[in-house]
Amino acid sequence: MKLIDRYVVEVGKNLPLLRGREDIEKELRSTLEDMFEDRVSATGRVRDEAMEIELLKEYGSPQKVAATYNPHPYLIGPRLFPFFLFVLKIVITVVVFVMLGLAGLRAVTDTPMMGMDFVNIIGGGLGNAVSAAIAAFGNVVLVFAILERVLPDKEIGGFNDEKDWDPASLTKEPDPDTVKRGEIIVEIVFTFIGLAILNLYFEIFGAYFFTEDKLFFIPIFSDVFLKFIPWINAIFLAEIVLDVYLLRNAIWTPFTRIAKVFIEAAGIVLTFLILSTPNIIGFTAESFANIPESSVDAQTLMTVFNLSFPITMIIIIIIQGVELAKAIYGLFKTTYKAK
Amino acid sequence: MANTESLDNVVLELRRGVIVLAVLSQLNDEQYGYSLLKLLSDQGLEVDQGTLYPLLRRLETQGLLESVWKLEEARPRRYYVISAEGKKLLPKLKKEWAGIVSVMNGMLA
Numbered sequence: 001m002k003l004i005d006r007y008v009v010e011v012g013k014n015l016p017l018l019r020g021r022e023d024i025e026k027e028l029r030s031t032l033e034d035m036f037e038d039r040v041s042a043t044g045r046v047r048d049e050a051m052e053i054e055l056l057k058e059y060g061s062p063q064k065v066a067a068t069y070n071p072h073p074y075l076i077g078p079r080l081f082p083f084f085l086f087v088l089k090i091v092i093t094v095v096v097f098v099m100l101g102l103a104g105l106r107a108v109t110d111t112p113m114m115g116m117d118f119v120n121i122i123g124g125g126l127g128n129a130v131s132a133a134i135a136a137f138g139n140v141v142l143v144f145a146i147l148e149r150v151l152p153d154k155e156i157g158g159f160n161d162e163k164d165w166d167p168a169s170l171t172k173e174p175d176p177d178t179v180k181r182g183e184i185i186v187e188i189v190f191t192f193i194g195l196a197i198l199n200l201y202f203e204i205f206g207a208y209f210f211t212e213d214k215l216f217f218i219p220i221f222s223d224v225f226l227k228f229i230p231w232i233n234a235i236f237l238a239e240i241v242l243d244v245y246l247l248r249n250a251i252w253t254p255f256t257r258i259a260k261v262f263i264e265a266a267g268i269v270l271t272f273l274i275l276s277t278p279n280i281i282g283f284t285a286e287s288f289a290n291i292p293e294s295s296v297d298a299q300t301l302m303t304v305f306n307l308s309f310p311i312t313m314i315i316i317i318i319i320q321g322v323e324l325a326k327a328i329y330g331l332f333k334t335t336y337k338a339k
Numbered sequence: 340m341a342n343t344e345s346l347d348n349v350v351l352e353l354r355r356g357v358i359v360l361a362v363l364s365q366l367n368d369e370q371y372g373y374s375l376l377k378l379l380s381d382q383g384l385e386v387d388q389g390t391l392y393p394l395l396r397r398l399e400t401q402g403l404l405e406s407v408w409k410l411e412e413a414r415p416r417r418y419y420v421i422s423a424e425g426k427k428l429l430p431k432l433k434k435e436w437a438g439i440v441s442v443m444n445g446m447l448a
Contacts, residue, residue: 020396
């Protein structure tokens with residue numbers, strides 16, 4: 001096979017679509033032959049392999065030449081991308097919530113949990129949610145990659161139709177001091193849930209172990225933690241009082257901004273104190289000493305909780321830090337606006 | 340270096356915009372790809388093969404060009420010519436082009 005034929009075959013292999021491939025190869029061969037003829041007559045040289053190499057190098061690599069015939073050099077093009085993102089967000093959110101909901105349901109209904117079961121259910125649920133999210137992402141990408149290639153342009157136009165768009169639908173720039181009621185309501189609900197768990201159901205959090213005739217329970221936190229509960233309650237209550245006040249007044253004032261800064265700062269201090277207090281975790285070698293060895297993997301439980309507790313607390317401190325920064329920034333903006 | 344690259348990119352964009360008009364205007368008589376490339380080049384418009392051939396296929400798909408294979412000097416060549424639809428479009432494109440040139444001349448004067 002001549003060099004030029006090998007080149008044409010290589011371009012053909014890299015062409016994106018089967019349809020028209022033969023035509024493109026035939027036209028390319030014809031063009032290259034014309035170019036050789038031109039070169040021979042222009043330079044007076046004899047056509048040889050060196051000249052072929054030189055000319056093919058100028059023409060470009062087979063991959064590059066084939067790519068110029070690709071009408072869709074992307075998996076999902078700009079026509080469909082906004083709609084793809086819109087669908088992807090919905091699908092991933094639904095999938096993750098469903099998987100986490102199922103894990104939560106299992107954790108609640110499979111009681112009492114036996115030692116590592118709790119860790120397995122929560123860890124498994126998180127793992128399943130991540131796997132399902134990745135699978136959902138792959139499927140959405142696959143569907144849109146196919147749509148990109150089979151939908152005609154006029155069909156795709158419908159997704160980005162600008163005819164019905166009305167500039168009047170643009171929302172006004174929100175006043176930074178306007179209270180976002182939705183956020184506040186969500187915050188109140190979750191703070192109440194936190195208060196209820198902390199004060200009414202706190203003692204059920206721990207590891208349950210059944211032996212032949214006995215039930216053992218080891219709480220997650222030791223008695224040392226109990227001294228922090230009033231302080232946590234105080235911060236939660238202050239948060240709820242502030243939120244209710246904000247809901248009633250619907251506007252941030254310098255006073256409420258300062259209150260928010262204090263509450264967030266108090267939260268950070270308290271979390272830091274909890275983190276730095278020794279012997280706060282209930283899963284210790286002593287607490288596992290009375291349980292028959294065969295029924296519990298004490299070492300694993302202790303490792304998991306002693307490792308995950310500081311990590312969780314550090315994450316909470318980071319989140320609180322962000323909230324504090326937002327509160328200070330809000331205070332600055334409100335004060336600046338007032339002047 | 341960066342300036343040269345920017346200039347090259349802008350020039351490329353400018354040319355890309357006029358290639359369709361240039362190609363349609365030169366295909367009242369049928370031409371095969373390489374002869375069209377030389378025809379454009381002889382008149383001062385250098386077009387890369389990687390741009391021209393896919394463009395010819397695209398214009399044919401859009402119905403603005405027609406093509407036919409012919410055997411010449413023992414070599415098959417694909418000849419392109421402007422279609423009836425392309426002929427209807429060309430005067431409108433020329434008018435648009437004249438308008439753009441006039442506006443730009445005014446701006447750049």
